[in-house]
Amino acid sequence: MRHLLSTEDLGRGDAVRILDTAEEMSAVGDREVKKLPALRGRTVVNLFFEDSTRTRISFEAAAKRLSADVINFAAKGSSVSKGESLKDTAQTLEAMSADAVVIRHWASGAPQRLANSGWIDAAVVNAGDGTHEHPTQALLDAFTMRRHWSRLNRNASTGADLTGLRVAIAGDVLHSRVARSNVWLLRTLGASVTLVAPPTLLPVGVEHWPCEVSYDLDSTLAKGVDAMMMLRVQAERMNASFFPSAREYARRWGFDDRRLASLDSLGLKDTIIMHPGPMNRGLEISSAAADSPRSTVLAQVRNGVSVRMAALYLLLSGDTREERNELTKVSSS
Amino acid sequence: MSSANPAGQTPNADRYLLRGAAVLGGERTDLLIGDGVILETGTGLSDARAAVLDADGLVVLPGMVDVHTHLREPGREDAETVETGTRAAALGGYTAVHAMANSSPVADTAGVVEQVYSLGRAAGWVDVRPVGAVTVGLAGEQLAELGAMADSRARVRMFSDDGMCVHDPVLMRRALEYVKAFDGVIAQHAQEPRLTAGAQMNEGKVSAVLGLTGWPAVAEEAIIARDVLLAQHVDSRLHVCHVSTAGSVDIIRWAKARGIKVTAEVTPHHLWLTEDLVRSYDPVYKVNPPLRSDEDVTALREAVADGTIDVIGTDHAPHPSEAKECEWAQAAMGMTGLETALSVVQHTLVETGMISWADFARITSATPARIGQLQDQGRLVAAGEPANLVLVDPAARWTVDPAAMATKGRNSPFAGRELPGAVKATFFRGHATVLDGALNTPYDFAGEL
Numbered sequence: 001m002r003h004l005l006s007t008e009d010l011g012r013g014d015a016v017r018i019l020d021t022a023e024e025m026s027a028v029g030d031r032e033v034k035k036l037p038a039l040r041g042r043t044v045v046n047l048f049f050e051d052s053t054r055t056r057i058s059f060e061a062a063a064k065r066l067s068a069d070v071i072n073f074a075a076k077g078s079s080v081s082k083g084e085s086l087k088d089t090a091q092t093l094e095a096m097s098a099d100a101v102v103i104r105h106w107a108s109g110a111p112q113r114l115a116n117s118g119w120i121d122a123a124v125v126n127a128g129d130g131t132h133e134h135p136t137q138a139l140l141d142a143f144t145m146r147r148h149w150s151r152l153n154r155n156a157s158t159g160a161d162l163t164g165l166r167v168a169i170a171g172d173v174l175h176s177r178v179a180r181s182n183v184w185l186l187r188t189l190g191a192s193v194t195l196v197a198p199p200t201l202l203p204v205g206v207e208h209w210p211c212e213v214s215y216d217l218d219s220t221l222a223k224g225v226d227a228m229m230m231l232r233v234q235a236e237r238m239n240a241s242f243f244p245s246a247r248e249y250a251r252r253w254g255f256d257d258r259r260l261a262s263l264d265s266l267g268l269k270d271t272i273i274m275h276p277g278p279m280n281r282g283l284e285i286s287s288a289a290a291d292s293p294r295s296t297v298l299a300q301v302r303n304g305v306s307v308r309m310a311a312l313y314l315l316l317s318g319d320t321r322e323e324r325n326e327l328t329k330v331s332s333s
Numbered sequence: 334m335s336s337a338n339p340a341g342q343t344p345n346a347d348r349y350l351l352r353g354a355a356v357l358g359g360e361r362t363d364l365l366i367g368d369g370v371i372l373e374t375g376t377g378l379s380d381a382r383a384a385v386l387d388a389d390g391l392v393v394l395p396g397m398v399d400v401h402t403h404l405r406e407p408g409r410e411d412a413e414t415v416e417t418g419t420r421a422a423a424l425g426g427y428t429a430v431h432a433m434a435n436s437s438p439v440a441d442t443a444g445v446v447e448q449v450y451s452l453g454r455a456a457g458w459v460d461v462r463p464v465g466a467v468t469v470g471l472a473g474e475q476l477a478e479l480g481a482m483a484d485s486r487a488r489v490r491m492f493s494d495d496g497m498c499v500h501d502p503v504l505m506r507r508a509l510e511y512v513k514a515f516d517g518v519i520a521q522h523a524q525e526p527r528l529t530a531g532a533q534m535n536e537g538k539v540s541a542v543l544g545l546t547g548w549p550a551v552a553e554e555a556i557i558a559r560d561v562l563l564a565q566h567v568d569s570r571l572h573v574c575h576v577s578t579a580g581s582v583d584i585i586r587w588a589k590a591r592g593i594k595v596t597a598e599v600t601p602h603h604l605w606l607t608e609d610l611v612r613s614y615d616p617v618y619k620v621n622p623p624l625r626s627d628e629d630v631t632a633l634r635e636a637v638a639d640g641t642i643d644v645i646g647t648d649h650a651p652h653p654s655e656a657k658e659c660e661w662a663q664a665a666m667g668m669t670g671l672e673t674a675l676s677v678v679q680h681t682l683v684e685t686g687m688i689s690w691a692d693f694a695r696i697t698s699a700t701p702a703r704i705g706q707l708q709d710q711g712r713l714v715a716a717g718e719p720a721n722l723v724l725v726d727p728a729a730r731w732t733v734d735p736a737a738m739a740t741k742g743r744n745s746p747f748a749g750r751e752l753p754g755a756v757k758a759t760f761f762r763g764h765a766t767v768l769d770g771a772l773n774t775p776y777d778f779a780g781e782l
Contacts, residue, residue, distance in 0.1 A: 008542065085655065085658070085659055086659055086660055086663075087658050087659065105660065106662075107660035107661060107662040107663065108533075108543055108544040108545050108614075108661065108662065109543065109545070109614030109660065109661045109662075110614075110660045110661075112613075112614045113614050113615075113659075113660055113661070116613070116615075117658075129544075130544050130545075130662070131544035131545075132543055132544035132545075133544070177544060180542070180544060203540070203541035203547075204536050204537060204540075204541060204547060204549070205536070205537050205538035205539070205540065205541030205542070206541055208538040208541070209541070209542075
């Protein structure tokens, strides 16, 4: 694996390897000294064109637990103000010999552009790009689901996939990079996925995705769900007529107290409730649901560090920059 | 093929004898060119003063006329100038181009269109026919002085807010009506603005995966449907720029069947490339209207073959490299096209057997000249006609290298592809602007200014 750009092109072998490595990494978090020397002397740059404190500190913690040097680079340049170009920023980081660049960008495809442009030699990790993908989020979600699923099936997590798991993902699929990354990864790992959303918040073309689509959360729950993932919905979407009001959205597609109670009456005693955060309590998820024993919200945050450690470790622990350059020379000569 | 100019001739006194050229790909003949016209055709011609060109195996066609070119001057001379853009045109086999109005300042006054016209004459590579803006500053609010542009030295007949759609239905109606006074035509960039806010690529299965804001086909089709009905209502001429969807083709076919005066153009890139290329996120594939699906490409090719689409327009849109070396969403829309159009049309339509070289002449020369009302362009290849001609080697194969092009734009979506067909010579008013596949010298308008 040279970069981690998307889950769409992540094979089952690599996916399971990341999850298995994350299991090993999670043990580090339980130790008194939460640090491994694996990436000592390596430089990881967190290049954020879009604010995301949660994701940045998760990557920062992951890199630091592997003893890498971490540089946080909050780049200017929004869709409105151009600022420094991606090319110039990339070449600056290349001149500083960055080994890995963790990039968060408001523009879909920016990480792929960075990886394929020839502007920089570093490994590129997509930390969320526009409405395209957020692969480490999907990996940490899968990690969380795999632990739950293995416990239920009394299997070891390591080496396992998610065959047979029923996942429902509800919310603003149209604008969600989390939904996209989850759909591809969960398919690769053998889970079955149902997307639940108002028709306005599903992309044209969703019918080609490897999943079911429903407009009705209650009937989806009634069919049986093992993991219920709620996506963040921006209340401002109502201004663009994606839905009439926040209250109507919450009633029809929010995971409220009534639906929380319905899990028991439906006999879904082991169903977990997931959310990538940050949550809009009272909109897509009620406080009772978010704080219930079924909620995995904090476990997801914890697992995020392990999964990101695994990704950085697998991308960087192999060859050093110099060795990669040597290999390039050999292969191109 | 000899390229020598006989000594002592002024450029405009050129005489050329083309030996054995296949006229429109058919009958082979010699052509004697002199005094700016085709003097004689037939076999076994000879002329002591003429430079002889062996045209064995070559096809002679009327010089191509582009209805849709962005020359960027005035204002964006970093992207293209009239000089560089018309050099590219000559190399591509063109003898006339219509320069779109979205310059800076906008070509919305007689002064600006006359400036562009004069720059074209000074360059001397092709006829430059400025397109006038429909509305002041392309803002879609108030009609520009269309009559003044029509009456100017540039004699503007085609008006377009290209890049922007004249979306206000009342304004579009008035524009269609008003230009009847001087037999003008409104060339519409059909794009419903509210349905395409922030649009980045065709809306469909690829945009869903890539998370790029969709440019739905309906945003083009809804405007075309409205406009053909308006054109019918006020009995005016409408030209539809760069048609890109199968649905648009259906609407135009319907309109033509009802006798509505509508013509339509398609770009070479929409005849070949599809949205799947966007998966690379390489902005060289970012264009407006966007690359569509395989089904759309098929429908567009069939529409050219059956006459629903009348002409090829390149929508040649050069950009400086920094406008493309960036994130997809930041990148400018547009592709170069003048130097690849002939080859791409040969590849997609001639070599697929869908059209003949005679059809090629109709869609790249005769009909575009008629739409733009260029009297000396798009004529027959026959004695007495103006010598605006292109000599093509259809058997040639070449690999596209944007760095080697005459245009300043390096944004060719065909970079690295092998294409058929090469322009061996272009004759503009009887003068060879291109010889041996390379630029020769421009036509000298000095005596006519």
